[in-house]
Amino acid sequence: MAKKTVASLQTSSKRLTKAIKMVKSPKSGAYVFVESVMAPEMVNEWLDKK
Numbered sequence: 001m002a003k004k005t006v007a008s009l010q011t012s013s014k015r016l017t018k019a020i021k022m023v024k025s026p027k028s029g030a031y032v033f034v035e036s037v038m039a040p041e042m043v044n045e046w047l048d049k050k
Helices: 040-048
Strands: 004-011 014-024 031-038
Touching: 014 040, 031 040
Parallel strands: none
Antiparallel strands: 004 014, 014 031
């Protein structure tokens, strides 16, 4: 199960995107949210990783 949320952040001259991914913890079995701020071009690659 994957949830994709992307928000665009703009700082001075560099454009950044905050991506939030919901992943299932192998230890407890609960879902946790993993957040990362990156360049917009890298979002799909980051979301496809497990």
